Amino acid sequence: MYIVILAGGSGTRFWPLSRRKTPKQLISVLSGKSMLQRTVERVIPLKPKRIIVVTNSLQAEETARQLREFQKRVRIDVIEEPVGRNTAPAIGLAASIIARYEPEGVMVALPADHYIVGEEEFHDTVMRGKDAALNGYLVTMGIVPTRPETGYGYIEADMAQRGPAGPFPVKRFVEKPPLEKALEYLDSGNFFWNSGMFIWKVDVILDNILTFMPELAASLANLVFSEDIWELVDFNPQIEAIYRDIKGESIDYGVMEKAENVVVIPARFGWSDVGSWNALPEVIGAGACGNVLIKAKHEISLDSSGCMVSGDGKLVALIGVNDMIVVDTGDALLVCAKDRAQDVKRVVEELAKRGLDDYL
Amino acid sequence: MYIVILAGGSGTRFWPLSRRKTPKQLISVLSGKSMLQRTVERVIPLKPKRIIVVTNSLQAEETARQLREFQKRVRIDVIEEPVGRNTAPAIGLAASIIARYEPEGVMVALPADHYIVGEEEFHDTVMRGKDAALNGYLVTMGIVPTRPETGYGYIEADMAQRGPAGPFPVKRFVEKPPLEKALEYLDSGNFFWNSGMFIWKVDVILDNILTFMPELAASLANLVFSEDIWELVDFNPQIEAIYRDIKGESIDYGVMEKAENVVVIPARFGWSDVGSWNALPEVIGAGACGNVLIKAKHEISLDSSGCMVSGDGKLVALIGVNDMIVVDTGDALLVCAKDRAQDVKRVVEELAKRGLDDYL
Numbered sequence: 001m002y003i004v005i006l007a008g009g010s011g012t013r014f015w016p017l018s019r020r021k022t023p024k025q026l027i028s029v030l031s032g033k034s035m036l037q038r039t040v041e042r043v044i045p046l047k048p049k050r051i052i053v054v055t056n057s058l059q060a061e062e063t064a065r066q067l068r069e070f071q072k073r074v075r076i077d078v079i080e081e082p083v084g085r086n087t088a089p090a091i092g093l094a095a096s097i098i099a100r101y102e103p104e105g106v107m108v109a110l111p112a113d114h115y116i117v118g119e120e121e122f123h124d125t126v127m128r129g130k131d132a133a134l135n136g137y138l139v140t141m142g143i144v145p146t147r148p149e150t151g152y153g154y155i156e157a158d159m160a161q162r163g164p165a166g167p168f169p170v171k172r173f174v175e176k177p178p179l180e181k182a183l184e185y186l187d188s189g190n191f192f193w194n195s196g197m198f199i200w201k202v203d204v205i206l207d208n209i210l211t212f213m214p215e216l217a218a219s220l221a222n223l224v225f226s227e228d229i230w231e232l233v234d235f236n237p238q239i240e241a242i243y244r245d246i247k248g249e250s251i252d253y254g255v256m257e258k259a260e261n262v263v264v265i266p267a268r269f270g271w272s273d274v275g276s277w278n279a280l281p282e283v284i285g286a287g288a289c290g291n292v293l294i295k296a297k298h299e300i301s302l303d304s305s306g307c308m309v310s311g312d313g314k315l316v317a318l319i320g321v322n323d324m325i326v327v328d329t330g331d332a333l334l335v336c337a338k339d340r341a342q343d344v345k346r347v348v349e350e351l352a353k354r355g356l357d358d359y360l
Numbered sequence: 361m362y363i364v365i366l367a368g369g370s371g372t373r374f375w376p377l378s379r380r381k382t383p384k385q386l387i388s389v390l391s392g393k394s395m396l397q398r399t400v401e402r403v404i405p406l407k408p409k410r411i412i413v414v415t416n417s418l419q420a421e422e423t424a425r426q427l428r429e430f431q432k433r434v435r436i437d438v439i440e441e442p443v444g445r446n447t448a449p450a451i452g453l454a455a456s457i458i459a460r461y462e463p464e465g466v467m468v469a470l471p472a473d474h475y476i477v478g479e480e481e482f483h484d485t486v487m488r489g490k491d492a493a494l495n496g497y498l499v500t501m502g503i504v505p506t507r508p509e510t511g512y513g514y515i516e517a518d519m520a521q522r523g524p525a526g527p528f529p530v531k532r533f534v535e536k537p538p539l540e541k542a543l544e545y546l547d548s549g550n551f552f553w554n555s556g557m558f559i560w561k562v563d564v565i566l567d568n569i570l571t572f573m574p575e576l577a578a579s580l581a582n583l584v585f586s587e588d589i590w591e592l593v594d595f596n597p598q599i600e601a602i603y604r605d606i607k608g609e610s611i612d613y614g615v616m617e618k619a620e621n622v623v624v625i626p627a628r629f630g631w632s633d634v635g636s637w638n639a640l641p642e643v644i645g646a647g648a649c650g651n652v653l654i655k656a657k658h659e660i661s662l663d664s665s666g667c668m669v670s671g672d673g674k675l676v677a678l679i680g681v682n683d684m685i686v687v688d689t690g691d692a693l694l695v696c697a698k699d700r701a702q703d704v705k706r707v708v709e710e711l712a713k714r715g716l717d718d719y720l
Contacts, residue, residue: 297691298719300707300710302700302706302707304695312693314691315711316692317376317695317696318695319694319695319697319703319707320696320699321695324684330674332674333669333672333686334679335664335669336678336679337681340679343662343679346662347660347679350660354658356658356675359675
């Protein structure tokens, strides 16, 4: 089994804690470890032959630094994308490399910046997915929904044909629904959250890329491998040449929504894509005062609740404050209404526009 | 003329920017100069014979440090109170010292932490007050109100007897009124904001202390002066002995509300006692986005207004935030609803209760 970790996210939505060079997956929001490090730790018990981490040139140095501690336990290769082109090229590239080494190897593709609780259930889900992948399926992990979440995409499964553990044939992928639809999906029992975690044999995914994304397949066919294909350092100029021409596309839209042999494996572990500051309270759980504080040395709260505060190691005092996001860092301070968390990326855009690059 | 600057405030309401050792009067909220320094600069053109700054032992060192730059232009003596006992003992002590030097000297008593705009008008008001003081009156400066402020005490004047410049006999002192009353006061034209700034001859105030605060007068009578009464350093043990026994009292309640010969001089300079974070916007004026930012390097504001932010030199980003006070410092972060600014002192009390003395 090969693990491919997609770690090229720009993380603008966790600004100012996340920056260009240290996006969400490289910062420790919750503990001493970054989300990337937690992702690697989570897959080591699966005894993968190799781990390939796909990141970009801006983050490569910090990524390599964070992975160093694991190199004795598992071989990890870092591939640098010169520019982000969404998930399809990253997955195609990783699959091409693995295929050269083991054409029928099973590849598990995981985002580096997801929050997961329940390691055993996670391992069990991957192993069930691996079985399905060995049978030639494109497997997506579907999180069993626990609330009518409107912030995630959904997968509708045809659940008539199999036992409760799946895999179930995928009927369709659904964009983030309005609340009414989300309630319907939750009630039906046939819908899962689209986690963006996939399992397949590399020959199967490459066949599908050839079918549905022939341009990407053609670009990938230009890859020239050295004798030892794992000498990935030599790859960079080739990857740059490929990425210069290909267009950005998600593997969901490029392949999964079009392919025939797509199945979903139900996953019951705790999961969040931690898509914005707003998602942290659900992940961490509020404290006694109804607020979520991270990186705070002390908390004093008067009549305040529903707040998410990152305190930069300080004492944090809240008075009459409700549903606010406050993020303090060395050079920037964000104060944001909770229901405006999605607009943090607008601030990042504004910073870029004003040329305030030091804060990006 | 002698200037007495009352600089012993604890400044809990500007926490976390103000601390025990650096209360409001010793910090620079608005510019490079502290409010104490601005107060001293404001009175130097009045050519006082001496300035006496009354502070407490905790703040004495920083107070002396801040005053050093003025010592070439005017003689400033710093008196340390071992413990705060409100304004009456501080004023009685300063008056006793001045009286030994010049029994009929005119003394101007000014808080160190008030914000004043209009230096010329200020000087003019003091000179008018001095004339009244020389006629034996206890003079209080009354700010001509510009809005129905409910956060200040008021002075009702008998305005029938004199021209518009006063002085007017004081009919009564009024506590902070409800809005309805404040509107009435504003309309009547007979009411002034009680600024806590006074002018009198030292023999007159000491006579009145003898009449209305005989215990304080008795304590002060114990002061033994050296040959050079300005060698105030030797004073500390004496002051400590006096302060151990006397009770705390404001000069307003102890003398001004009871004395006969009290007059008010109308003052038309811009004034604020800057009693809480909430008072700063009125003093500074909001920026283009409707927010007041101090100590902020850059501001990015989306749909935010009415906020007061002290940014600790950082970039400050606001998204959908209204009427909030946010104060960032090296070790503490305060987030407070604007209408709860008075409760900042409750946080300070809580800090003391928990023994978090580093933050006081």
